[in-house]
Structure formats: C-alpha cells, structure tokens
Amino acid sequence: MRQLINLEVPYSVAYNPVLLKKEIHTFCNLKLNDDTQYQILKRSIDARSKHIKINLKIEVYINEPIQNNKIVKHYFNVTQAKKEVVIIGAGPAGLFAALRCLELGLKPIVFERGKPVQERRRDLAAIFKQHIINEHSNYCFGEGGAGTYSDGKLYTRSNKRGDINNILETFIYHGAHPDIAIDAHPHIGTNKLPQIITNIKNTILEYGGEVHFNSQLIDINIKQQTISSIQIQNTLTNIINEIHCQNILLATGHSARDIYYLLNKHHILLEAKPFALGVRVEHPQIFIDSIQYKCSSTNELLNKRQLLPPSAYNLTHQSKDYPVYSFCMCPGGIIAPCATGPKEVVTNGWSPSKRNNVYANSGIVVGLNTNDYKQFDNFGPLSGLELQKEFEHKAWIAGGKNLKAPAQNLSDFMQNKISPKLIESSYNTGTTSVNLNNVLGKKITQNLQQAFTAFDQKMKGFISNDAIVVGVESRTSTPVKIPRDKETLQHIQIKNLYPCAEGAGYAGGIMSAAMDGINCVDAIERGG
Numbered sequence: 458m459r460q461l462i463n464l465e466v467p468y469s470v471a472y473n474p475v476l477l478k479k480e481i482h483t484f485c486n487l488k489l490n491d492d493t494q495y496q497i498l499k500r501s502i503d504a505r506s507k508h509i510k511i512n513l514k515i516e517v518y519i520n521e522p523i524q525n526n527k528i529v530k531h532y533f534n535v536t537q538a539k540k541e542v543v544i545i546g547a548g549p550a551g552l553f554a555a556l557r558c559l560e561l562g563l564k565p566i567v568f569e570r571g572k573p574v575q576e577r578r579r580d581l582a583a584i585f586k587q588h589i590i591n592e593h594s595n596y597c598f599g600e601g602g603a604g605t606y607s608d609g610k611l612y613t614r615s616n617k618r619g620d621i622n623n624i625l626e627t628f629i630y631h632g633a634h635p636d637i638a639i640d641a642h643p644h645i646g647t648n649k650l651p652q653i654i655t656n657i658k659n660t661i662l663e664y665g666g667e668v669h670f671n672s673q674l675i676d677i678n679i680k681q682q683t684i685s686s687i688q689i690q691n692t693l694t695n696i697i698n699e700i701h702c703q704n705i706l707l708a709t710g711h712s713a714r715d716i717y718y719l720l721n722k723h724h725i726l727l728e729a730k731p732f733a734l735g736v737r738v739e740h741p742q743i744f745i746d747s748i749q750y751k752c753s754s755t756n757e758l759l760n761k762r763q764l765l766p767p768s769a770y771n772l773t774h775q776s777k778d779y780p781v782y783s784f785c786m787c788p789g790g791i792i793a794p795c796a797t798g799p800k801e802v803v804t805n806g807w808s809p810s811k812r813n814n815v816y817a818n819s820g821i822v823v824g825l826n827t828n829d830y831k832q833f834d835n836f837g838p839l840s841g842l843e844l845q846k847e848f849e850h851k852a853w854i855a856g857g858k859n860l861k862a863p864a865q866n867l868s869d870f871m872q873n874k875i876s877p878k879l880i881e882s883s884y885n886t887g888t889t890s891v892n893l894n895n896v897l898g899k900k901i902t903q904n905l906q907q908a909f910t911a912f913d914q915k916m917k918g919f920i921s922n923d924a925i926v927v928g929v930e931s932r933t934s935t936p937v938k939i940p941r942d943k944e945t946l947q948h949i950q951i952k953n954l955y956p957c958a959e960g961a962g963y964a965g966g967i968m969s970a971a972m973d974g975i976n977c978v979d980a981i982e983r984g985g
Contacts, residue, residue: 460485460517465503471511472764481517494523501641502765507751509765528630532559536665541566542981543687543702545674545716548602549967550708550958552654554974555661555668556627561982565666566700568689570673570713571599573658574651581606584794585885588860593673593692596795596805597712597932600670601654604967606793606807609645610785611637611968619972627971631656634810642769646810674709674716679723683952704953704981708974709960711935712797714846716960717839720939726950727838729830730938730962733784734848735822735905736893737792737804737927738867739882742767742817744923745788748916767812770819772915774908779900781908784820784933788812792884792927794860801849802856802863804884804930816883820930823904830936841936851896852929856889863896864888867924871906882925893928938962946980955981 462484470476481487481495499514518524540563544551547569555565570593571577577599580591597603611628613621625638628645632653637643645653658668669689675697676688686701709716721727743758749768752758767788774781785805789812795805806818830840855863862884866876876890894902913919939956940949941963948954955977957963958970 458519458521460519461498462515462517464513464515465510466513468502468509468511468761468764471500471513481515485517485519487519492520494518496523496525497639499641500639504749504751504768507753509750509761528626530556530560530627530630532556532660532664533562534665535559535562535564538562538564538665540564541703542978543568543700543705544708545687545705546602546708546710546713546960547571547600547658547668547670548708548710548958548970549604550602550964550970550974550977551706552601552657552661552974553624553627553971554706554708554957554978555666556657557975557978559661559664559666561978563978563982565661567661567666567668568672568674568700569598569600569668569670570692571595571670573670574600574605574655577605578651584860588886590796590799590860592798593671595797596793597710597797600658601650602710603712603795603805604970605650605654606647609647609650610966611643611645612641613966613968618969619975621968621972623975624968624971627657628653631660644808644810644812646812647807648809674719676719677723679951682950684954702953704955704984706955706957706974706977706981707939707961708957708970708977711959712932713960714797714842717842717937721837721839725948725954726940728938728940728962729827729838729841730934730936731824731826732841732845732936733782733822733824733933734845734897734901734929734931735781735784735820736897737806737818737884737930738821738924739792739816739818739884739927740919740921740924742789742815744918744921745770745817745916748918767817769817770916772821772908772912774911776904776907779904780824781904782822782824784822784930786817786819788817789814790816790818790883792816792818792862792882794862794884794886795932796849796853796860800853800858801846802852802860802929803849803932804862804927805932814883818883820933821905821908822930822933823901823908829900838937845931845936848896848929848931855891855893855896855928859886861887861889862927863891863893863929864925864927865891865893866922867909867920867926868922870926871909871920873902876922880923880925882927884927888925888927893926896928934965935960935962945984946977947984
C-alpha cells in the first residue's frame with residue numbers, strides 16, 4: 458500500500474533517517490511488523506521561529522517495494538531532419554531549446570561565441586591571475602552561458618511559463634543530484650554544473666544536432682521581413698561563413714551587447730526596459746546563520762549548522778521612488794568578476810554545491826526605470842544600455858583601472874566615509890577602498906542606505922564593518938527588450954526571428970530561460 462503524507466518535523470528529525478522513519482511510522486499508525494520504506498518528494502525549511510521545522514511531502518510504501526522511477530527522455534535522431542532551427546547562444550535557453558528540437562524531430566544548429574567548458578576554465582583563470590578579460594570567453598560567454606559558472610540556482614516563480622518538473626528532470630537525467638526535484642530552493646553548484654552542461658551538449662551531438670563554439674553572429678541578411686541568412690565569424694580564425702536559415706532563435710543572454718547594436722543597425726525594433734543596479738554585499742556566513750536560525754548562543758549555532766544548510770535571506774524595501782531588493786543571494790558563496798569587455802567592472806555571485814565558503818553575498822539593487830535614462834535619450838532604445846555601461850566604466854576607474862572592484866565596509870558606506878582598511882572579501886581580483894557614492898551617484902546611494910537601515914531592523918547587525926559593499930552589480934537583467942508577438946513568439950517585424958529568454962527580456966534565471974527556449978521551439982513547430 459502507498460500513502461502520501463505531509464509532515465512538519467524538527468530539523469533534528471528531518472535529517473536523521475532513523476528518527477524520521479519512526480515519525481512516519483507513528484504518523485501513519487503502522488504496526489511494528491509493517492515493512493515501511495519512503496521517498497521524500499518535497500522539502501522546505503520553516504525558520505520563522507527559533508524552533509526550526511522542516512516541511513516534508515513523503516510517499517510511504519507499506520509492505521510493498523519502493524518504486525524508484527528512473528527518468529527517461531525520448532529524443533529523435535535528427536541527422537537527416539529537413540526542418541532546422543538555428544540557435545544563437547548555448548546558455549540555458551539555447552541548450553534546452555536544442556533538446557526540445559530533438560524531442561520534436563527538428564535539427565538544432567547551435568552557434569556559441571564562447572568556448573567549451575574545459576577551455577573556458579583557462580580564460581576564467583586568466584581573469585584571476587592576470588586580470589585579463591577574453592571578450593568571447595568569460596563568466597557570461599561560453600558553453601552553458603552565465604549559469605555554468607554562476608551557481609546553478611534553479612528556484613523560480615515562473616510556474617505558469619512551462620513545466621518546472623520537466624526542466625529539473627532533464628538536469629537530473631544529465632547528471633544533477635535528484636535532490637533538486639525535492640528542495641524548495643534547488644541549487645546545483647558551480648563545481649558540478651559544468652559537467653552537466655557538457656552532458657547536455659553530448660546529448661545534442663549524439664542525436665544529430667550541431668554545436669559550434671567560437672562562432673559569433675556578426676550580421677544578418679533580411680529579405681521581405683525574413684532573415685534569409687546570417688554571418689558567423691570564427692573568433693579564433695576570423696573566417697566568416699554565411700549560414701542560410703529557416704528559423705533563428707536568438708538566445709544570446711543579457712550581456713551580448715553587440716547583438717542589440719546589430720539589430721539596431723538593421724532598424725529592427727527594440728525597446729528600452731527597466732533594469733536594476735546596485736552592489737554586492739558580503740557578510741560572514743556564520744553571522745547570517747545566527748540571525749536566520751535565531752541562535753542565542755554559540756553552541757546552538759554550531760548544533761544547527763551541523764544539520765541545516767547555510768541560510769539565505771530575501772529582503773525588500775520600497776522607498777518613496779524606487780524598490781530596493783536582494784538579488785541572487787549566495788550562501789557560502791563567492792563574489793565573481795563578470796565583466797565581458799575592457800574598461801569595466803561587473804560583480805556577480807556564485808556558490809559551490811555544498812555552499813561551504815565562509816562568506817555569504819547578495820546583490821542589493823535599486824530598480825531603475827526608463828525615466829532614469831534621460832541623459833542618454835539620443836541612443837533611443839539603447840539608452841538604458843548606455844547608462845549600464847557608464848556605471849561599469851566608473852567602477853573600473855574607481856577600482857584602479859584594472860579588475861579590482863571599488864568597495865567600502867558597510868558601516869562606512871552608511872556614513873559616506875572611505876574605509877581606512879577594507880575587510881577581507883571573496884572577490885579575489887582585489888578591492889580598492891573608495892567612497893561608493895562617487896561611483897553610484899546620490900540617487901542610488903541614498904536608496905541603498907535607506908534599504909540597509911530597513912534591512913538592519915529585520916536582521917539586527919546587518920549594518921556592520923564586518924560586512925563589505927562591492928560595486929557594481931549591474932547585470933541583473935537586460936536594459937533592452939526585443940519585442941515579440943505574444944502568440945507566435947516571433948519578432949513583431951521579422952517573421953522567422955524568435956527573441957528568447959534573458960537577452961530579449963523574457964526570462965530572469967536558468968529555469969525561466971530554459972522554459973522560454975522550449976516555448977520558442979514549440980512556437981516554431983506550430984508555425985510549420
């Protein structure tokens with residue numbers, strides 16, 4: 458007999474298989490000789506009170522063997538398929554779009570400006586060791602896109618955009634830990650995601666799809682409101698090939714600025730859109746745990762940290778004019794240098810799978826709107842992009858005209874005071890002590906200060922000189938939208954162009970990007 462139950466148990470029970478089995482036995486009123494096995498289907502932490510509870514959805518198998526349903530995926534060999542889909546970008550949207558092509562019998566041809574995972578590692582190492590940015594291979598560009606080396610957070614509220622379980626199962630099928638289908642806030646980890654992304658690429662190749670690295674889209678040819686061909690340049694040899702295309706799915710991510718300039722050059726309609734900009738704030742992880750898990754003593758903190766995962770936070774504040782909120786919070790994480798070109802400093806965050814680094818960091822950003830771009834009105838739909846670039850360039854200058862990031866200890870930031878000595882940070886290309894008001898400007902600085910004051914009321918001790926503020930966090934989303942028809946998902950002017958995911962303004966993370974890639978391929982299939 459099988460029984461589906463919901464349990465709320467202390468964390469000390471939830472993470473102890475022997476105690477949990479006893480709890481299940483009692484809850485189900487089972488006999489002593491009943492053979493009981495169980496599978497956890499969903500798990501979430503309730504840390505609202507000092508006595509932390511774990512909410513569990515469990516399938517219990519009573520006197521019958523447990524069923525471990527192996528995930529199966531059905532892909533067609535598309536080597537000889539007549540219908541092709543050209544996909545620009547091998548991030549989550551592009552890769553999941555390619556997998557969907559295999560499910561529908563379409564041939565995906567993926568072009569990625571960056572390098573495969575293993576080769577990409579060397580370019581990331583050059584960022585840390587030599588402060589050199591490869592414009593085609595960095596944290597944002599390359600196999601798997603920004604997500605490959607930026608954590609692998611899989612939490613999303615976009616449950617109306619597609620089948621979340623399908624995305625999670627696809628990751629598990631390609632090597633992710635099955636717990637991502639259980640946890641309320643699933644996370645793969647930067648140390649594990651590269652191999653999973655490689656496995657996805659291998660599936661695409663195995664079933665007849667194509668994946669071309671070091672291959673940048675540099676131009677398009679338009680005839681009768683349709684893209685007839687594209688020009689792809691090899692970033693290593695500079696050789697240019699013309700590729701004829703039936704349909705083109707544009708999944709280039711929010712940092713491929715050259716794509717916006719290319720579309721604008723061809724008078725393809727673009728729109729300026731709001732985006733958020735701010736800083737990375739880093740605290741010791743043990744401090745965040747002590748607050749979030751409401752620990753009144755060191756012993757209590759140590760006991761809870763033995764069983765509970767490193768804690769996160771989600772903070773928001775609404776000032777008179779702007780929302781301020783935490784973004785991409787990374788427990789046990791690292792602040793990473795994510796510039797994609799020269800003379801810019803950009804920060805982001807990531808965590809390894811165990812989230813066992815000593816620091817916790819989060820983007821804290823101010824939600825700007827298109828009225829804030831007025832000084833760049835002459836750039837039309839690219840006005841927000843120019844504002845974004847200006848902040849990143851200011852950060853580069855303030856940091857010392859290298860990849861060092863401008864920074865302040867948090868208490869000093871609140872007083873507009875340059876820190877005499879910066880505390881240590883996980884940002885390993887280095888920090889430079891500055892007054893960040895000179896980088897961010899009065900408007901953003903004051904909104905952040907107001908928000909930090911509110912956050913300190915919610916998390917006492919948030920404002921501290923044991924915390925550091927590092928700038929700038931500017932790539933929360935694209936400041937440019939590529940408009941598309943709601944039904945066909947084609948660009949409203951170009952019939953066979955499918956703007957997709959984060960780079961087009963239709964997604965905000967790995968999960969929503971993957972779902973949008975799938976949705977675009979489904980739209981291509983419907984279009985015949």
